[in-house]
Amino acid sequence: MRLIRYLLLLSLAILLNLPGCGTKEFKEITLNEVTHSIxxxxxxxxxxxxxxxxxxxxxxxxxxxxxxKVMTAVLSGQADIGFSGPEACIxxxxxxxEDYAVVFAQLTKRDGSFLVAREPMPDFKWEDVRGKFIIGxxxxxxxLMTLEYVxxxxxxxxxxxxxxxxxxxxxxxxxxxxxxxxxxxxxxxPVASSFEKEGTGYIVASIGESSGEIPYTAYYAKKSYIxxxxxxxxxxxxxIYKAQQWIEKxxxxxVAKAIAxxxxxxxxxxxxTVVKRYKSQDTWNKTPVMKEEAFNRLQEVMKEAGxxxxxxxxxxLVDKSFAEKAIDNIK
Amino acid sequence: MYKQESEEQKKYLQKLKARKRxxxxxxxxxxxxxxxxxxxxxxxxxxDPFIFSSPGRMLNTFIRLYNEGSLMTHIFTTLWETVVGxxxxxxxxxxxxxxxxxxxxxxxxxxxxxxxxxALPKIALGPVFIVWMGAGPVAIITVAVxxxxxxxxxxxxxxxxxxxxEKIRLVQSFGANRKQVLTKVVLPSSFPVMMNALKVNVGMSxxxxxxxxxxxxxxxxxxxxxxxGQVFQLDLVMxxxxxxxxxxxxxxxxxQLLGKWISEKY
Amino acid sequence: xxxxxxxxxxxxxxxxxxxxxxxxxxxFEVSEGEFIGIVGPSGCGKSTLLSxxxxxxxxxxxxxxIFGEKLTGVNPRIGYMLQRDSLFEWRTxxxxxxxxxEIQNQVTPDxxxxxxxxxxxxxxxxxxxxxxxxxxxxMRQRAALIRTLAVNPDILLLDExxxxxxxQTRLAVNDDIYKIIKKEGKTAIMVTHDISEAICMSExxxxxxxxxxxxxxxxxxxxxxxxxxxxSSREAPEFRQYFNKVWKELDVHV
Numbered sequence: 001m002r003l004i005r006y007l008l009l010l011s012l013a014i015l016l017n018l019p020g021c022g023t024k025e026f027k028e029i030t031l032n033e034v035t036h037s038i039x040x041x042x043x044x045x046x047x048x049x050x051x052x053x054x055x056x057x058x059x060x061x062x063x064x065x066x067x068x069k070v071m072t073a074v075l076s077g078q079a080d081i082g083f084s085g086p087e088a089c090i091x092x093x094x095x096x097x098e099d100y101a102v103v104f105a106q107l108t109k110r111d112g113s114f115l116v117a118r119e120p121m122p123d124f125k126w127e128d129v130r131g132k133f134i135i136g137x138x139x140x141x142x143x144l145m146t147l148e149y150v151x152x153x154x155x156x157x158x159x160x161x162x163x164x165x166x167x168x169x170x171x172x173x174x175x176x177x178x179x180x181x182x183x184x185x186x187x188x189x190p191v192a193s194s195f196e197k198e199g200t201g202y203i204v205a206s207i208g209e210s211s212g213e214i215p216y217t218a219y220y221a222k223k224s225y226i227x228x229x230x231x232x233x234x235x236x237x238x239x240i241y242k243a244q245q246w247i248e249k250x251x252x253x254x255v256a257k258a259i260a261x262x263x264x265x266x267x268x269x270x271x272x273t274v275v276k277r278y279k280s281q282d283t284w285n286k287t288p289v290m291k292e293e294a295f296n297r298l299q300e301v302m303k304e305a306g307x308x309x310x311x312x313x314x315x316x317l318v319d320k321s322f323a324e325k326a327i328d329n330i331k
Numbered sequence: 332m333y334k335q336e337s338e339e340q341k342k343y344l345q346k347l348k349a350r351k352r353x354x355x356x357x358x359x360x361x362x363x364x365x366x367x368x369x370x371x372x373x374x375x376x377x378x379d380p381f382i383f384s385s386p387g388r389m390l391n392t393f394i395r396l397y398n399e400g401s402l403m404t405h406i407f408t409t410l411w412e413t414v415v416g417x418x419x420x421x422x423x424x425x426x427x428x429x430x431x432x433x434x435x436x437x438x439x440x441x442x443x444x445x446x447x448x449x450a451l452p453k454i455a456l457g458p459v460f461i462v463w464m465g466a467g468p469v470a471i472i473t474v475a476v477x478x479x480x481x482x483x484x485x486x487x488x489x490x491x492x493x494x495x496x497e498k499i500r501l502v503q504s505f506g507a508n509r510k511q512v513l514t515k516v517v518l519p520s521s522f523p524v525m526m527n528a529l530k531v532n533v534g535m536s537x538x539x540x541x542x543x544x545x546x547x548x549x550x551x552x553x554x555x556x557x558x559x560g561q562v563f564q565l566d567l568v569m570x571x572x573x574x575x576x577x578x579x580x581x582x583x584x585x586x587q588l589l590g591k592w593i594s595e596k597y
Numbered sequence: 598x599x600x601x602x603x604x605x606x607x608x609x610x611x612x613x614x615x616x617x618x619x620x621x622x623x624x625f626e627v628s629e630g631e632f633i634g635i636v637g638p639s640g641c642g643k644s645t646l647l648s649x650x651x652x653x654x655x656x657x658x659x660x661x662x663i664f665g666e667k668l669t670g671v672n673p674r675i676g677y678m679l680q681r682d683s684l685f686e687w688r689t690x691x692x693x694x695x696x697x698x699e700i701q702n703q704v705t706p707d708x709x710x711x712x713x714x715x716x717x718x719x720x721x722x723x724x725x726x727x728x729x730x731x732x733x734x735x736m737r738q739r740a741a742l743i744r745t746l747a748v749n750p751d752i753l754l755l756d757e758x759x760x761x762x763x764x765q766t767r768l769a770v771n772d773d774i775y776k777i778i779k780k781e782g783k784t785a786i787m788v789t790h791d792i793s794e795a796i797c798m799s800e801x802x803x804x805x806x807x808x809x810x811x812x813x814x815x816x817x818x819x820x821x822x823x824x825x826x827x828x829s830s831r832e833a834p835e836f837r838q839y840f841n842k843v844w845k846e847l848d849v850h851v
Contacts (some may be wrong), residue, residue: 068560075382091563097381139549140561167464167549169557175462176547274542497683504651504677505748506670515700519687548731594687 026058027232032073034084036063036262038189038274039112041255042081042284044262046243048105054242055235056161066170072224074101074222079230081236083107085142086218086295087302090312095115101220105237105288107244109218110208110281111146116177116201124204126154130164135173135185136164142216142298143170143207145305147186150210152304177201187318189274190266197270209281214301215294226319234322240288241326248286252276288323384569392570401550405571408551409540410578412468416475417536421529423476424483431484432491432517433509440564449485454479456540457546466547474546475539479532486531490524500584526590533583565592598665599648599753600784601627606659607809608645618809619645619779623659625803625812629751632778632785634795636806638847643788646810650786651677663752673701676750676783678758682741684729690740691716691725697748708747715743719777735773742774746781753778755787759794771798771827785816792847796839797830804846814846 010315025239033040046052052059069090073079075097082088082101089101121128129151136158137144145167148158158164168176177185178200186207195201209217219236226233247255256271258304263271278284292314302308366386373380380388396402457474464470495517496516503514544553552571559567608620619642627633637643648654650661652671660669663675673833676697686692694712698704716722719739729737738759745753758774759767775798778785795802796818803812820833830836 049369066561068563071563088563092381095563097379097563107508138557138561140558165466165549167554168461169546172458172461172466172546175458176466176557179462179465181465276392381776495679495683497679498685500653502696502700503653503682504671504679505697506673511700515696516685519685523685574640 004198012246018232026056029080029232030062031081031083032061032062032064032070032079034070036069036260038271039109039278040053041259042089042107042240042243042247044259046239046248048258048261049246051242051292055239057235057239071101072108079227080314081219081221083219083222084217084328086215087142087298089220089317090299093312093317094310099222099224102223102226103218103290104226104322105235105240106215106218106285106290108283109213109285109294110283111208111211111214112283113143113188114203116185116187116192116195117204118183120202121204126156129184130156133163136170137170137173137183137186139166141309143186145301146207146211146214148305149301150207155167184274190270192208193270193274206281208283213294214298215290218290234325235327237288237322238330241330244286245283247284250299252279287327289320290318333489342357348594366579381563384566386567389570389573390564403556405551406574409544409553412471413475413540416472416540417532420476420479421483421532423530424480425487425525428487428491429482429513431488445481445485449481454542457542461547470547471540471543475536476541478539479535482535483528483532486528487521487525489549492519492522522594533586537579599626600664602662603650604660606649606650606656606661609657621809621811623812624800627784627786629784630782632798632800634799634802635788635805636790636795636802636809636843637810638790641805641807642810643805644756647754647788651675667803673748674751675754676745676748677754678741678745678756680757682737684737684740686729686739689726689728690721693729694740694744694747697744701748703748711748715746719743734762735770735818738762738770739773742777751784753783753785755785757789775827792840792843793831795837797827802843816842
């Protein structure tokens with residue numbers, strides 16, 4: 001009797017594992033992220049907590065190291081979905097590409113960089129950078145544009161009231177600061193906090209807090225891809241919304257634990273500190289919907305910086321239908 | 332010399348000239364064809380002009396840059412960084428090769444290090460240089476120099492070693508000291524090798540400088556390529572690449588002419 | 598006083614695999630103005646011997662003296678003509694022939710005048726601005742000789758100096774060079790593997806044994822001729838006798 005039961009279970013197990021007989025079929029997609037940062041916690045939550053898998057997606061994550069490289073991967077078909085600043089989509093559209101990229105889900109609504117100084121400045125005001133030198137990031141990139149936007153909002157004209165260096169590649173900014181260049185540098189997490197930990201820098205301000213809401217990082221895909229694979233886009237958006245909700249109601253420590261597998265070299269305490277900081281600044285979207293006013297504010301910042309001549313139409317570049325459906329689907 | 336050229340000789344010379352003219356004409360035609368084909372293919376959208384740009388778009392970009400006044404700034408920035416990097420890499424390369432030749436101990440001790448240094452992708456050290464020397468033209472020139480230096484040293488030193496030993500023996504039989512052997516035999520006989528190293532260095536220096544500019548720059552052709560990529564103005568990228576190619580070719584020919592002039596003088 | 602005194606010269610080469618004896622106890626003397634020939638089988642060390650006399654190689658034991666003075670290194674009184682002319686392709690003929698003067702810092706007006714004189718005498722004056730590649734083998738050899746003579750050496754060492762030439766040129770050059778050397782009154786030691794050449798040019802001939810080389814035989818060469826030249830020597834009746842004598846003595850492996 002026992003033997004028969006055992007054999008039955010064994011055959012059932014084998015049957016279920018045969019290809020094609022599984023209850024679930026996974027769609028494999030390549031997701032190219034602009035950089036790997038705690039700033040994008042909801043994404044890692046979706047990966048590590050299996051939300052993508054629940055939606056039937058097997059996601060391969062690739063680090064693109066730069067918005068332009070992410071967009072290039074998407075346009076060339078190397079990546080299915082790109083994750084970076086939506087300004088890349090605006091650039092591509094304006095340059096006349098026919099099969100341009102369309103945004104379907106937003107993840108972060110504030111700038112994620114922090115102003116790092118050489119000494120702690122507990123009573124920091126933006127006025128304190130007058131006459132000083134900031135390593136700001138490359139021209140054409142949103143981190144620099146937001147910084148300059150914030151400076152101007154605080155009556156500091158870049159190049160006149162404060163020196164802003166725009167010559168250094170994103171990945172090397174921290175290194176340049178370490179070598180003695182500049183009084184301040186803007187850095188993402190976890191680099192900013194690791195500098196603090198090492199005592200080589202001190203976080204004195206949050207660019208995100210100072211700038212107001214701007215759609216900073218979002219998911220996009222080629223128009224043709226979205227037209228051909230609406231189900232994949234919907235599943236993806238659902239997973240993201242699940243993660244956004246989960247983060248909203250989970251304590252910081254839990255979030256830190258959830259993203260830890262994506263940051264094996266960072267200790268749990270540091271992860272928790274950073275998550276707390278981002279949460280308290282209301283960095284993450286609660287839903288994947290990208291609002292029109294937010295989108296246009298981004299374009300304003302870009303126009304101010306001289307990188308944009310014409311505003312691009314929201315309804316061409318953003319498709320919020322998937323986000324809205326996700327909200328309906330997942331209650 | 333024969334005073335009177337025979338008919339045959341005249342015909343032979345004419346044939347040579349005609350052939351030369353034909354080759355030059357074909358070269359120009361090929362260039363024109365490439366540009367026309369490129370323009371056509373992107374006009375009809377067989378190739379996406381967004382990605383590949385087109386001669387028409389590149390011309391517009393070129394004119395725009397010129398009108399903005401920034402064209403020359405970008406060109407000169409990159410050009411002087413490259414020339415300095417090239418000169419330093421070549422001069423130090425040759426000097427080090429000379430030191431290695433003069434001291435056998437030195438060369439034997441350093442041999443494995445040189446081999447390793449040669450195999451190492453020096454460009455990977457770019458970020459290190461920037462942290463070390465600060466962001467700026469110094470770091471960029473350093474990248475260009477390191478890329479060309481080791482290769483120059485090894486090529487020139489090997490050239491030195493291949494000097495005809497009979498000639499060395501000859502000057503030794505007159506009582507020449509090591510320095511005289513170097514100046515009277517080794518250096519002149521290695522001249523073709525050194526010229527070759529120079530030609531290779533032209534390419535190397537351009538690569539080093541452009542890579543350096545990718546990492547750190549606010550002006551220059553490399554900067555335009557990076558910036559263009561960032562804002563998806565690929566015309567800017569292509570135009571810069573074209574200008575770069577032309578400059579690199581000019582530099583190469585310049586070096587070639589220099590070589591000819593020196594060898595004629597001496 | 599003899600121009601060259603070779604006393605008990607031996608040479609052993611040291612390698613990881615062991616010691617290789619090259620020369621064994623060679624002694625002889627050369628008087629001023631004499632033309633000496635040295636022949637021997639391949640590998641017997643004749644070139645090694647000449648290098649030692651030239652001061653380019655140190656012997657393992659023994660001593661060479663030049664006009665009574667012990668030889669410690671390269672001596673400006675000795676001129677060394679190698680097998681190949683080794684003219685520098687990148688220099689003109691003129692610049693090539695003054696090479697020795699440059700090295701010895703003797704580029705003075707008299708020396709240069711002497712060079713002009715030599716160029717004129719030996720028919721190269723019209724080629725002074727040519728490059729070696731534009732000259733024939735024989736002319737290049739003459740240029741090499743002028744280069745050697747420019748520094749005014751008293752003793753000339755000829756190390757298979759004509760083997761790189763084709764036979765006809767060689768015969769002509771033998772004649773030329775012999776006349777030049779005799780006219781300038783130089784002492785000469787010639788190493789060659791061509792027995793006929795050695796016989797027709799030398800006044801005394803040393804035959805070396807196979808390795809390790811020693812002197813097996815010494816032959817005085819006299820022809821009943823006034824104003825003997827290499828070409829005329831070949832026609833002399835005594836020539837064949839000398840030839841057979843030398844040939845028998847040589848350790849030639851068949």
